[in-house]
Amino acid sequence: MGIRNVKTNLSSLTTMNSSPDQLRVLIASxxxxxxxxxxSLLEKRPEMDTEVVGMVSTIDExxxxxxxxxxxxxxxxxxxxxxxxxxxxxxxxxxxxxxxxVLFSLKEGGDEAIVYDRRTMAASQIEDWLDGxxxxxxxxxxxxxxxxxxxxxxxxRDSMRHLILAGLLVAVLIVGSxxxxxxxxLLPEQASLQAKPIDDLFRLDFIAIAVLFSLIIGLMxxxxxxxxxxxxxETDGPHIEGNSRLEVVWTLVPLLFVLFLAYYxxxxxxxxxxxxxxxxxxxxxxxxxxxxFEYPAYGIISTEMVMPVxxxxxxxxxxxDVIHSFWVPEFRVKQDLLPGEDFERELRVTPIEVGExxxxxxxxxxxxxxxxxxxxxxxxxxxxxxxxxxQTGPVSDDPVLRGxxxxxxxxxxxxxxxxxxxMAGPTWLGVYGSQEALNDGTSVTVDREYIIKSIREPGIQIxxxxxxxxxxxxxxxxxxxxxxxxxxxxxxLQ
Ligand code: CUA
Numbered sequence: 001m002g003i004r005n006v007k008t009n010l011s012s013l014t015t016m017n018s019s020p021d022q023l024r025v026l027i028a029s030x031x032x033x034x035x036x037x038x039x040s041l042l043e044k045r046p047e048m049d050t051e052v053v054g055m056v057s058t059i060d061e062x063x064x065x066x067x068x069x070x071x072x073x074x075x076x077x078x079x080x081x082x083x084x085x086x087x088x089x090x091x092x093x094x095x096x097x098x099x100x101x102v103l104f105s106l107k108e109g110g111d112e113a114i115v116y117d118r119r120t121m122a123a124s125q126i127e128d129w130l131d132g133x134x135x136x137x138x139x140x141x142x143x144x145x146x147x148x149x150x151x152x153x154x155x156x157r158d159s160m161r162h163l164i165l166a167g168l169l170v171a172v173l174i175v176g177s178x179x180x181x182x183x184x185x186l187l188p189e190q191a192s193l194q195a196k197p198i199d200d201l202f203r204l205d206f207i208a209i210a211v212l213f214s215l216i217i218g219l220m221x222x223x224x225x226x227x228x229x230x231x232x233x234e235t236d237g238p239h240i241e242g243n244s245r246l247e248v249v250w251t252l253v254p255l256l257f258v259l260f261l262a263y264y265x266x267x268x269x270x271x272x273x274x275x276x277x278x279x280x281x282x283x284x285x286x287x288x289x290x291x292x293f294e295y296p297a298y299g300i301i302s303t304e305m306v307m308p309v310x311x312x313x314x315x316x317x318x319x320x321d322v323i324h325s326f327w328v329p330e331f332r333v334k335q336d337l338l339p340g341e342d343f344e345r346e347l348r349v350t351p352i353e354v355g356e357x358x359x360x361x362x363x364x365x366x367x368x369x370x371x372x373x374x375x376x377x378x379x380x381x382x383x384x385x386x387x388x389x390x391q392t393g394p395v396s397d398d399p400v401l402r403g404x405x406x407x408x409x410x411x412x413x414x415x416x417x418x419x420x421x422x423m424a425g426p427t428w429l430g431v432y433g434s435q436e437a438l439n440d441g442t443s444v445t446v447d448r449e450y451i452i453k454s455i456r457e458p459g460i461q462i463x464x465x466x467x468x469x470x471x472x473x474x475x476x477x478x479x480x481x482x483x484x485x486x487x488x489x490x491x492x493l494q
Pocket of ligand 1: 286288289323324325361362363364365366369370372
């Protein structure tokens with residue numbers, strides 16, 4: 001038969017024939033020691049009147065024992081690999097018969113036992129639990145440890161309540177954070193046509209930021225407050241296995257949103273790069289650390305960016321030295337300027353608001369990067385025409401004035417002062433005709449020859465105390481006549 005009849009009545013030691021009131025216990029374990037341990041636990045409580053009627057290690061043996069020994073309770077050895085506890089539970093708890101099955105794990109020392117869901121019980125709690133076992137009248141007492149036996153309805157109602165409260169908190173946070181994001185004026189004035197699709201993207205981003213922030217922070221704060229560990233509660237949280245439906249949802253929703261963002265972003269990119277048939281062409285040249293704006297149609301070179309309103313400007317951007325970045329926040333669009341003739345970049349801007357703005361360099365480009373600024377003036381068409389007229393008027397016949405204009409246009413004054421103050425390059429005040437010590441220990445007289453050489457081949461003779469940072473390509477942009485004018489201007493600064 002395979003059933004080892006232990007037949008130990010440990011509670012009273014009197015009756016070999018079990019009385020009808022006795023609790024008949026069947027033990028499922030392949031270790032006799034387990035039965036001994038359970039027996040000694042029961043033995044300490046003679047009033048319980050229990051009898052261990054047998055010991056089995058397989059479900060078949062248990063079925064036989066059910067017929068022959070009529071147990072009331074099956075105690076399954078949790079730690080016994082030979083005993084398939086899932087099978088016992090399925091067969092006896094959820095399946096036929098109102099038989100009570102308890103999973104039991106004995107620890108060494110006998111001070112602690114682990115029951116069913118692996119909750120650790122103190123010795124005193126085991127006593128209480130054993131008390132519960134012995135009450136045989138009516139429906140089985142709900143075990144303190146069996147989560148499945150807590151009533152379903154209140155649990156569901158509780159979850160609903162948490163869901164509604166947490167949902168309300170998240171909703172309030174979403175509205176609040178979106179309101180904040182849109183009212184603290186993160187974005188300056190919209191001064192270009194291209195700013196609109198970019199701001200629409202920003203607005204969508206703000207919504208996504210508000211929702212994600214509120215969902216994460218809201219649920220986290222709610223959980224921290226509502227589900228915090230109460231004083232004296234030593235129990236573990238419920239073991240949750242995972243939820244395929246939830247995982248599919250939280251994968252698909254962000255995926256669809258990101259795909260939508262890609263589509264929406266490409267539409268916005270199309271709008272910001274849309275070309276007008278007759279734009280105003282401008283060359284924008286970045287140099288450490290100044291800007292130059294050239295208008296090929298008018299032959300104008302300027303250190304100010306002057307634009308007519310409501311007309312698209314097509315900017316060709318290039319750099320004479322390192323990478324710079326053209327950025328007027330009110331226009332939103334931004335583009336790097338790259339050194340090298342093959343790397344010209346294009347940017348289209350249609351200013352829609354008359355006003356004064358500032359172009360700033362948005363790429364760390366060296367010592368005076370912070371100061372690489374230039375004014376932007378958006379004028380009415382009439383004012384713009386007047387400006388063009390003034391710029392293209394008759395050239396002065398004073399070489400000093402012409403030279404001053406050249407040094408402004410080409411950004412020389414970003415590094416060379418005319419008042420003796422210290423900047424990235426030597427001051428021009430009183431420099432003409434002076435003796436200057438050089439980096440290599442020699443010295444030189446600052447004359448016409450030296451100035452031409454310093455412009456055409458900067459870096460060959462560096463004045464002591466200064467670095468070799470003069471734009472190498474600057475000489476190629478200047479004509480001999482312009483350089484003569486520059487010399488005249490420097491000579492005049494005494
Ligand atoms: Cu140019 Cu920073």
